Amino acid sequence: MHYVDHAATTPMRPSVWRSMEPFVAETFGNSSGSHTISRKAKNALEDARERAAAVLGARPLEIVFTGGGTEADNLAVKGAALAEGRRGGVVTTLIEHEAVLESAAFLESIGCPITRIAVDGFGIVDPDAIAGAVDADTAVVSVMAANNETGVIEPVADVVEAVRSVRPDVVVHTDAVQAFASVDLDVGELGVDLLAIAGHKFGGPKGVGLLYVKTGTPLEAVLHGGGQELGRRSGTHNVMGAVGLATAMEETASDRASFRDRVADERDDFEARLAALHGDAAPTVGSVPRLVQHAHVRIPGVRNETLLVRLDGAGVAASAASACQSGAATVSHVLESMGYTPDEARECMRFSFGWTTEPGEGRLVADIVAAEVKALR
Amino acid sequence: MTSVLVAMSGGVDSSVAAALMKDEGHDVIGVTLKLWEGSGGAAPTAGCCTVSDSEDARRVAAQLDIPYYVLDHTDVFMGGVVDRFIGDYLSGLTPNPCIECNRTVKFTELMVRAREFGCDAVVTGHYAQVRRERGAWRLFRSVDEAKDQSYVLSMLGQDQLANLRFPVGPLTKPQVRDLARGLGLRTAGKPDSQDICFVGNRDYRDFLADHSRQTVRQGTIVDQDGAVVGTHAGVTNFTIGQRKGLGIAVGEPRFVTRIDPHTATVTIGRRADLEVGEVGLRDVSWVADPVESGASVTVQYRAHGALVPAVVHVDPDNVVMVFDEPQLAIAPGQTAAIYAGREVLGGGIISSSG
Secondary structure, eight states: OEEOBTTTOOOOOHHHHHHHGGGTTTTOOOTTSSSHHHHHHHHHHHHHHHHHHHHHTOOGGGEEEESSHHHHHHHHHHHHHSGGGOOOEEEEETTSOHHHHHHHHHHHHTTOOEEEEOOOTTOOOOHHHHHHHOOTTEEEEEOOSBOTTTOBBOOHHHHHHHHHHHOTTSEEEEEOTTTTTTSOOOHHHHOOSEEEEEGGGTTSOTTOEEEEEOTTOOOOOSSOSSOTGGGTSOSOOOHHHHHHHHHHHHHHHHHHHHHHHHHHHHHHHHHHHHHHHSTTOEESSTTSOBOTTEEEEEOTTOOHHHHHHHHHHTTEEOBOSOBOTTSOBOOOHHHHHTTOOHHHHTTEEEEEOOTTOOTTHHHHHHHHHHHHHHHHO | OOEEEEEOOSSHHHHHHHHHHHHTTOEEEEEEEEOOOOGGGOOOSSSSSOHHHHHHHHHHHHHHTOOEEEEEOHHHHIIIIIHHHHHHHHTTOOOOHHHHHIIIIIHHHHHHHHHHTTOSEEEOOOSEEEEEETTEEEEEEOSOTTTOOGGGGTTOOHHHHTTEEOTTTTSOHHHHHHHHHHTTOTTTTOOOOOSOTTTTTSOHHHHHHHHOOSOOOOEEEEOTTOOEEEEESOGGGOOTTOOTTOOOOOSSOOEEEEEETTTTEEEEEOGGGGEEEEEEEEEEEESSSOOOTTOEEEEEOSTTOOOEEEEEEEOSSOEEEEEEEEEEOOOBTBEEEEEETTEEEEEEEEEEEO
């Protein structure tokens, strides 16, 4: 099986699992207790927090561990909009992940003003359009670092600058869940107040993520309870998960330069080979800044749902990047925002490469895809 | 060994159909057609196409170790079935959307998908039998009379039957459940679905009220002589033969005998006024050869209804079935399936009765 769906999730790195193992049985304590067993767990948790913070250029207490990327985005958008008892406004884009869009929709239902900014034909956000939508009611701006479907990289630092020139006190959040695997992210350089990542996208465990919360950022909790994470996220700590997340972050950050080279080679070979065999199978966003691991291609006349089934049978695991709860392929809101008709959107496929991709695999996968496309035409 | 596409609804019949195909050594791909969705693209939680139904299908497929996919056909279902269902009711007809789905959506889409996936045949869990006899593909009733579904398949033709298999057709429902239990399939004890999939367990009238853009017009209820005896809130509340909900008490039971959507008039009458001697059919199709005019056949004109004797009259413009004995309360819009013994000859949609 050729796994080219690393953007959906990527295998756990062996070192990550090794770092987590002691916390399965041996160091099992609740990090909130006072005895020796708890203290060991607490120590491991705070060690993980320091390591995670160092990777992002943050301070340890600016890291809030969450149950994944969706929770981190929920905490960011709802937490900032509802902070200090307000019904603050949200300015975001039409191409965000559902974790952001649905959080915004919920806020809208309880009276928060929401503005969703359109993107251009490549899915790129105009920082001035974002800043132009910020008004006195705006509490939070949310723009993703890179799009999960197409891999397009958004100008987050420019968005921060443009927003600050209008309202310096507006909270800026970025969903960096898809970007972290291959983009160097330093919260100081980006200038954001909030940043979300999820462990399983870069070789960490599933069900654990974090939200960077810049010191002084007003934030209401989404999960209320025992007051863990300085009251920002209650619930007994997932110590094992936090340790695994920190290990995966460190390894990803130290390996990024070579990861980018390796993966870009395979991605480029894939796209070139596919285009050589089917001239009209073209990358949709090849001319703009994008993640090195994403190949997002449109294959005219071939329905993505059908190609996925055939590829599954032929030993290639890829994605149409947009599926409903039952698993049926649905028309992507991202492509719709980029101006694609539903029929055009149904011709788009995402092939995403990752740390387990072998040299030569890009070309190999392209040959299999080309053969299946040929059979369908 | 061939490669087959099994349409899995999440029920016991299609689960067993998939298991039997796998057992025969075929390469099996399981699919659920997602035909209907709630607001915002969410899968419905009641009726068919629910998340739990597709989860049951997915789990059975996993147990059988076959690939399984949910395929989105909501667009074509909306246009071909739901809109038509709504339009038919507004036109005073009593539609059968399951047959309409079989006729215009389900089998067509499955055949296309099977070809795209490189499969040789489509398999479903219907209770009916296909055999090649006398130089053509023939469709027969199931051995289980109580569960027979040949009525809803009566529109199938040679092209479709050549590529269709119904593995549970030669079995009774209890046998199917026993097989499922023997295989440890989670769907073995699952109740049969009864509802129209997109309406769910609510009243179809509520569905129409929610989904029809057209305002339902109030009108009058008249007796056989045309005298006004009451008013009503819209013709979609009525179907031919309906007795309850007329809001009229006149001693002897009264039934809906006619619905005229153009004037929003509902006519009521006595039981005898419901008697129908013949029906005209439209959209007639024949399984193999067209039936000759004057042939004696049997007809089933409602789901799970009895087979009644009739004579077919075919002229170039239409097909008329003349019943040996008058029938009660036949609603235009329903399908009439035509049989010779246990064999399905064809069928059509009832366009008129008299």
